Amino acid sequence: MMSGPLSESPAADMRIDKFQFVSLIETLDIPATKISVRARIPDDHSIFEGHFPGHPLMPGVLLTELMAQTCGFLLLSLNGFARMPFLAALKEVKLREFVRPGSELVCSAERAHDGSGYAVLNASVRLRESQKRICDGTLMFRIVPFPNNELRQHMGDRAHEVGLCISGDGVHLLEKAAT
Amino acid sequence: MTEGDYMSSTFDTVAGFISEICDIPQERIKPDSHVTEDLEVDSLDFLDAVFNIEQKFGISIPLDDWTQQVNDGAVKGSRYFVLENFCAEVDKLRASAESVAAS
Numbered sequence: 001m002m003s004g005p006l007s008e009s010p011a012a013d014m015r016i017d018k019f020q021f022v023s024l025i026e027t028l029d030i031p032a033t034k035i036s037v038r039a040r041i042p043d044d045h046s047i048f049e050g051h052f053p054g055h056p057l058m059p060g061v062l063l064t065e066l067m068a069q070t071c072g073f074l075l076l077s078l079n080g081f082a083r084m085p086f087l088a089a090l091k092e093v094k095l096r097e098f099v100r101p102g103s104e105l106v107c108s109a110e111r112a113h114d115g116s117g118y119a120v121l122n123a124s125v126r127l128r129e130s131q132k133r134i135c136d137g138t139l140m141f142r143i144v145p146f147p148n149n150e151l152r153q154h155m156g157d158r159a160h161e162v163g164l165c166i167s168g169d170g171v172h173l174l175e176k177a178a179t
Numbered sequence: 180m181t182e183g184d185y186m187s188s189t190f191d192t193v194a195g196f197i198s199e200i201c202d203i204p205q206e207r208i209k210p211d212s213h214v215t216e217d218l219e220v221d222s223l224d225f226l227d228a229v230f231n232i233e234q235k236f237g238i239s240i241p242l243d244d245w246t247q248q249v250n251d252g253a254v255k256g257s258r259y260f261v262l263e264n265f266c267a268e269v270d271k272l273r274a275s276a277e278s279v280a281a282s
Binding site for chain 1: 229233
């Protein structure tokens with residue numbers, strides 16, 4: 001298993017407006033088909049004006065999206081960024097705790113089933129400091145050829161931003177690539 | 180167990196999953212039913228059924244390859260997606276998985 005170079009540094013805030021929820025990939029274990037990422041909820045954001053006035057909470061659908069994006073980075077890493085996973089179904093998602101602005105999270109995912117053109121993964125989110133479990137679920141993805149080069153390029157750029165290096169011999173965390 | 184021995188239990192299992200996932204009465208599901216044309220199962224529900232079937236029998240169904248063959252015009256959709264043909268393919272995969280496990 002590989003650990004990232006910035007594990008003890010503060011994670012950057014997730015970029016909700018750009019729908020980028022993963023701040024940093026912390027561990028990637030290709031043989032075990034597991035990943036963990038860090039994600040920090042901004043201290044302030046316009047979504048908290050509506051969700052909810054006087055009681056700001058991270059919406060459960062966005063925590064679910066964090067699990068989906070974490071699963072997505074794992075599936076992309078497993079296939080060498082050759083095919084794009086699209087979320088197809090949510091199974092048994094449970095939102096266990098309220099999550100406040102400024103919370104730092106760790107999201108973990110593991111592939112539970114590798115199908116032909118699809119995969120099923122288990123994912124969970126915890127508070128980074130206390131390890132308290134926030135939410136978990138089982139997610140199904142269709143895995144298809146990239147619909148165009150623009151998306152392929154974007155995903156490659158995002159991979160680099162969150163600490164991945166895509167090379168001829170596979171996908172690594174940047175620390176691994178640098179050694 | 181031979182392929183012939185599998186067929187009845189395979190069909191019952193497959194029909195059970197399709198019935199449950201797609202909310203189709205099991206008596207409507209026949210061996211000569213086409214998954215999409217007769218039963219109107221959409222692709223996501225079918226994927227869910229395939230997932231359950233793979234889990235149940237410990238097999239990997241090459242759905243991408245089958246779909247590609249159909250899309251390329253190499254075979255008709257009925258070759259894989261009429262249930263008796265689908266179940267026959269599942270039986271082959273089960274027999275293959277058992278022979279690998281036994282070796």
